[in-house]
Amino acid sequence: MRRNIFVIIIVVLTYFLQAIYLAFFPGAFATPNFLLVAACSMGFLMGKRAGIWAGFLGGLLYDLSYGSIFGLTALIFMYFGYLNGYLYKMFFEEDIRVIMISACGADFIYNLILFFIGFVTQKGNSFGACLTNIMLPEAFATLLASIPMYLIFRWFARKVQAAQLEEEQSPWLK
Numbered sequence: 113m114r115r116n117i118f119v120i121i122i123v124v125l126t127y128f129l130q131a132i133y134l135a136f137f138p139g140a141f142a143t144p145n146f147l148l149v150a151a152c153s154m155g156f157l158m159g160k161r162a163g164i165w166a167g168f169l170g171g172l173l174y175d176l177s178y179g180s181i182f183g184l185t186a187l188i189f190m191y192f193g194y195l196n197g198y199l200y201k202m203f204f205e206e207d208i209r210v211i212m213i214s215a216c217g218a219d220f221i222y223n224l225i226l227f228f229i230g231f232v233t234q235k236g237n238s239f240g241a242c243l244t245n246i247m248l249p250e251a252f253a254t255l256l257a258s259i260p261m262y263l264i265f266r267w268f269a270r271k272v273q274a275a276q277l278e279e280e281q282s283p284w285l286k
Contacts, residue, residue, distance in 0.1 A: 114279075118272045119154055119166050122265060126150040127173045142249035144257035145219050147174050151193035152215045152258075153265045157205055160197025167193030181229070188225060192218040211262045216255040223247040 130146045137143075147170035155163020171186030179185050196214055203210045227242050 114272050114276050115158060115162060116165070118268065119158070119162050120169065122154065122268070123147070123150055123166050123169045123173070126170065126261075127177075130174075131177065142246075142253035144253040145222070145250065146257060146261065147171070148189060148192065148219055148222060149211075149215045149254060149258045149261050150265070151189045152196045152218055153211055153262050155193040155196030156199050156203075156211050156214065157266060157269045158197075159200045160194050163193030163195075163197040164190050165193075167191070184229070185222075188222055192222070205266055208259065208262060212255055212258050215258040215262075216251050219254040220247055220251040223250060 126146045126149075133146070134143060151163060151167035151170050154166035167189035168186050171189035172183075174185045174189070175182050196211075196218075199210060199214065223242075223246060227239065227247070231239075
């Protein structure tokens with residue numbers, strides 16, 4: 113139960129961080145995708161189920177505010193959270209390079225999907241211009257933002273998991 117509440121709180125706080133960042137830096141060259149980092153981090157720290165829920169909730173919040181096709185971002189973020197859940201047992205959580213590469217790659221793939229969906233519906237976008245002006249700078253900004261965010265998420269996840277383990281081992285709660 114604590115893990116579910118933790119995931120919801122992290123996603124909502126990350127959504128507010130995304131909104132505040134866009135409000136304070138409206139003309140920023142590249143905007144990191146904080147909600148995608150949260151989905152990838154929750155999958156990597158807590159497994160597939162937490163990654164799915166963090167991705168779905170974060171994607172829905174993103175779609176409500178910024179999305180043009182409702183549910184598309186939720187679906188994509190959910191898949192990224194699920195795929196990062198596979199890394200949960202393969203790598204140690206101290207290896208920050210995994211989440212950096214994962215978040216950067218996920219952001220690039222997400223922008224690529226959005227470009228092709230926009231290209232199919234509008235037929236006027238230049239892939240080269242979109243790649244150099246939007247996709248690569250945003251992937252790099254997400255890569256840089258994933259470092260402090262993951263460290264904060266990992267610290268909070270350890271606290272929640274320690275409290276949950278202590279609660280499970282308490283003789284008074286049985």
